[in-house]
Amino acid sequence: xxxxxxxxxxxxxxxxxxxxxxxxxxxxxxxxxxxxxxxxxxxxxxxxxxxxxxxxxxxxxxxxxxxxxxxxxxxxxxxxxxxxxxxxxxxxxxxxxxxxxxxxxxxxxxxxxxxxxxxxxxxxxxxxxxxxxxxxxxxxxxxxxxxxxxxxxxxxxxxxxxxxxxxxxxxxxxxxxxxxxxxxxxxxxxxxxxxxxxxxxxxxxxxxxxxxxxxxxxxxxxxxxxxxxxxxxxxxxxxxxxxxxxxxxxxxxxxxxxxxxxxxxxxxxxxx
Numbered sequence: 066x067x068x069x070x071x072x073x074x075x076x077x078x079x080x081x082x083x084x085x086x087x088x089x090x091x092x093x094x095x096x097x098x099x100x101x102x103x104x105x106x107x108x109x110x111x112x113x114x115x116x117x118x119x120x121x122x123x124x125x126x127x128x129x130x131x132x133x134x135x136x137x138x139x140x141x142x143x144x145x146x147x148x149x150x151x152x153x154x155x156x157x158x159x160x161x162x163x164x165x166x167x168x169x170x171x172x173x174x175x176x177x178x179x180x181x182x183x184x185x186x187x188x189x190x191x192x193x194x195x196x197x198x199x200x201x202x203x204x205x206x207x208x209x210x211x212x213x214x215x216x217x218x219x220x221x222x223x224x225x226x227x228x229x230x231x232x233x234x235x236x237x238x239x240x241x242x243x244x245x246x247x248x249x250x251x252x253x254x255x256x257x258x259x260x261x262x263x264x265x266x267x268x269x270x271x272x273x274x275x276x277x278x279x280x281x282x283x284x285x286x287x288x289x290x291x292x293x294x295x296x297x298x299x300x301x302x303x304x305x306x307x308x309x310x311x312x313x314x315x316x317x318x319x320x321x322x323x324x325x326x327x328x329x330x331x332x333x334x335x336x337x
Contacts, residue, residue, distance in 0.1 A: 067284060068296060070277035072303030075147035076311055077269035078139050084262035088139045089248045090255040091266065096131075096241030098270035103234035112228045115235055122223035123232055127239030130216040135240065137209035144202030146314040148305035152191045152324045153206030155301050158334045159184040160214040176333050184330035190323025191316075229282050237274065298328045298335075 081091045107114070115123055141150040162177045192203045224232055248254035257263040284296070301324060308314040316324065 067277050067280035068299035069303045070272050070280060071297075072151065072300045072307060074138075074269065074273045075142045075150055075304060076307050077265045077273055078142050079147055079312055081262060081265040081269070082143065084257070084259050084265065086255055086257065086262055086265070087253055088136065088143075089244050089251070089253055091269070092135055092139060093241055093244035093248050093254070094257075094266045095270045095274060096127075096237045096244060098241075098266070099274040100234055100238035100241050102271070102275050103230060103237065107228075107231045107234055112231050114231055115227050119223060119225075119227050119232075120235065122219070123227070123235040124239045126216060126219055126223060127236035128243040130212065130219060131236055131240040132243045134209050134212040134216055137205045137212060141202045141205035141209060144199035145206065146316070147308040147312065148301065148314065148316055148324070149191055149198065149320065150202065150206045150209070151301040151304035152320075152327050153188060153203065154210050154213065155298070155327050155331060156184040156188055156207070157210040157214045157217070158331045160210060161217055162334045164214060164218060176336070180330040180333040183326050183333070187323040187326030187328075187330065190326065191320050192323075230279070233278055298331045301328065 078091065114120075138150060138154060141153070159177075159181045163181050188207065192198060245254070257266055281297070305316060305321075305324065
């Protein structure tokens with residue numbers, strides 16, 4: 066459920082853009098609405114809120130890390146098909162596995178190295194050189210993967226002893242306030258002007274953010290991180306299927322092969 070819900074992110078984004086919303090407005094509404102829902106849940110359960118260094122770290126994760134990652138991701142889907150952006154983002158497990166070597170002294174095994182090679186080969190095929198894809202979309206999609214990787218690596222130390230739902234509320238709330246400030250300062254805040262635009266905003270906040278995150282945490286509590294990561298590889302596949310059904314976007318055979326290589330890299334990392 067989590068993977069499929071996260072897979073709707075670029076679909077809702079494409080619909081919102083078609084209805085006249087810009088990136089910063091869409092993400093401001095997405096994160097603020099999600100933060101409001103999560104905050105009600107946290108207060109209702111009387112969950113302990115993050116404090117001190119943990120709170121400061123979570124604010125940085127949301128107001129800087131998540132803002133940069135989501136900006137790159139949602140600008141990428143403006144230039145390339147939704148499934149391409151989703152596959153590019155999913156190189157992050159291989160990047161995390163390799164980056165953990167110098168940062169956390171994690172062993173750089175042969176399988177991790179091979180996973181990175183597979184992921185890079187997959188990216189090369191998905192990028193479809195000469196196939197007419199905008200290079201801006203490819204670069205932004207890869208930038209989203211890199212920034213998300215370091216967001217995860219930072220979270221490894223920040224999230225110790227913190228309730229994950231409360232932490233998520235702080236992260237998305239910080240990101241929402243950052244995007245609201247950017248929109249107001251630049252005079253680019255746009256309100257949804259149609260029921261379709263409003264539906265896209267609610268969908269991206271509720272389905273692709275709150276339900277997706279809650280389902281992932283619920284699944285994670287019933288299995289180990291390796292299996293959770295493995296199951297999450299359904300996300301780019303579900304995005305590809307939804308993009309075909311809703312938007313009429315299809316990947317070429319070479320791009321599908323590239324997607325399989327990226328997913329294969331994640332499987333290797335998860336098994337390790």
